[in-house]
Amino acid sequence: MKKGDLAFYYHSNAEPSGIVGICEIVREGYPDHTAWDPQHDYFDAKSDPDTPTWYMVDVKAVKPFRTMVTLPQLKADPALAEMALIKVxxxxxxxxxxxxxxHICQLGGVA
Incomplete structure (x- = not known):
């Protein structure tokens, strides 16, 4: 992910999970410092600051979808059968x- 790239904003901790909009990468990947903080929810004892396991990017909102495109909807759509998200x-x-x-933008109502 490079600065200026567009990405889908995906709610993974929702029921159902799904894409809710478009965001832009405003800072490229850098080590996720929360992995080294034992008090943080994302602490990972195996992650080492010298060889980080986890990275993050900074994003800014670009455009919300009118309609969430859910993970079940993505999986059921024949037009997306070869999508890496589905296959991998x-x-x-x-x-x-x-x-x-x-196609996903159209499903979300922002075509």
């Missing part, structure tokens, strides 16, 4: 092809 199942960071991007 890794929800954090996956590439999105231009046609997939356009």
């Amino acid at each position: 199942g890794r929800l954090s960071v996956v590439p999105v092809a231009a046609a997939e991007w356009a």
Whole structure:
């Protein structure tokens, strides 16, 4: 993810999970310092500041979707059957092809 790239804003801790909008990367990946804080919810005892396991990016909101595009909806859509999110199942960071991007934006009501 590079500065200026657009990304989907995905609510993973929602029921159902889904894409709720578009955001822009405003700071490229850097080590996630919360992984080293034992008091933090995201503490990871295996993560080392010299060789970080976890990275984060800073984003800014660009445009909300009119309608959430849910994970079940994404999985059931034949137009997205080859999408990395569906095939690989890794929800954090996956590439999105231009046609997939356009289709998801249309589903979210921002085409």
